[in-house]
Amino acid sequence: MSFILADAWVVTMDRHRRVLDRGAVLVNGDRIAGVGDAADLLRDNPDAELIDCSGSIIIPGMVNTHTHLFQTLLKGLGDDMVLKKWFTCMTGPAAASLTREDVHAGALHGCVESIRSGVTTLVDFMYVHPQPGLTEAVFDAFEETGLRGFVCRGFMTAGADLGVPEGLIEDIGDALADVAALARSRHRPDGRVRLGVAPCMIWTLDEDSLRLTRELATREGLLLTTHVAETEFEIGHALRHYARTDTRFLGDIGFLGPDVLAVHCVNCGSDDIEVLKSHDVKVSHNPCSNLYLASGIPPIPEMLAAGLTVALGADGPASSNNHNLFQAMKFAALIQKGVHRDATIMTAEKVLEMATIDGARAVGLEAEIGSIEVGKKADLVVVGATDPWMTPLHNPVSALVYSALGHEAQTVVIDGRIVMRDQVVTTVDARVVRQRAQAAADSLAGRAGIAHLKARSWPSAGF
Helix, strand or coil: EEEEEEEEEEECCCCCCCEEEEEEEEEECCCCEEEEEEHHHHHCCCCCCCEECCEEEECCCCCEEEECCHHHCCCCCCCCCCCCHHHHHHHHHHHHCCCCHHHHHHHHEEEHHHHCCEEEEEEEEEEECCCCCCCHHHHHHHHCCCCCCEEEEEEECCHHCCEEEEEHCCCCHHHCCCCCHHHHHCCCCCCCCCEEEEEEHHHHHHHHHHHHHHHHHHHCCCCCEEECCCCCCHHHHHHHHHHCCCCHEEEEEECCCEEEEEEEECCCCHHHHHEEEEEEEEECCCCCHHCCCCCCCCCCHHHCCCCCCECCCCCCCCCCCCCHHHHHHHHHHHHHHHHHHHCCCCHHHHHHHCCCCHHHCCCCCCCCCHHHHCCEEEEEEEEECCCCCCCCCCHHHHHHHCCCCCCCCEEEECCEEEEEEEEEEEEHHHHHHHHHHHHHHHHHHHHHHHHHHHCCCCCCCCC
């Protein structure tokens, strides 16, 4: 199948960061076969379908490097809580009540939401397993919707004394046996959907679990991701138990490496950043979630100055309330400007890199995705730019980061396949997906005893 996306701004994100006015992209099979002028591409490929994209901006598909798809069912139930309370009072009880139907319904909705907002690659961190088969339900959702990404089988092996429900604490041998079985049954090293492994966070793990996980990830060649230095609580726990920060501890036990995606890193100091850099660890920055949970603002400019690869994540919708990477881009730029009182410290161009080519680099796929270049996988997003909030348009990158609201994606291509056309998802029935997710969300809230969080008083302030 060949088609040409024609007559749009094309923000290539190639090494020259070319931006073409009235450019076009030729797709042949699952690859980008040409970038340039529509007339030239059509002349050389007369049988290709011509898709008019005038009034639009074509960008590489965005890479969301961190979410928890099951949390799609928990939007709005964790408002105004810090992480520890949010987990022990809402997310943990809900997670302990999950069924395979819940997980599949939430994952399908999250995958559709991602496609609708221009994400073509997603890293899911599935760390709760009250019953078998939940990781497979997430894999199924990726396959059904056509999304690219990593389904990371996570786990918790400790933390009952800190409020982790007993039903969520796993024996490390059982958890890693499941990872190994998934590596045989679902992982395709060069496939569109791959397996990763995701030990949850320092206060829900023990040292042996981390060491064994590192060994398995190396042996199986899996992406390894974990929450790092998200809140002061994690830092305090690590200092009490290991007499050092969690970042330093992970480095000292041999856990860190270039295949590690460290999520959040809000409370990393200069020494921690040096540790991350020395191991070539990649960082997933989740600005909306960090603000929602009052976790803080990570030192992203310092990380970039040190040469770290920093990508973007939306985090689970229970702590950011959607999968919208456009919002993450805007917040990522604005919070650093405000904190540092420096308007140039984080630009629109940089955060678009973080959402595309740096996101690809963070998961080891920069040779395949993340930019619009001949030979790369055809993961593309056509963003409408004629709505009132996007116009008048002077600079397409500025419009994408500061003006877009996140629902402007018109057409989405993944692996050369059009998975959304004219804002209609082609792989699944989005209306049915939404209905299933709402029913699952209502049922889960009732079973988990958290339905009371739907209705609350009208707090105008916390003081």
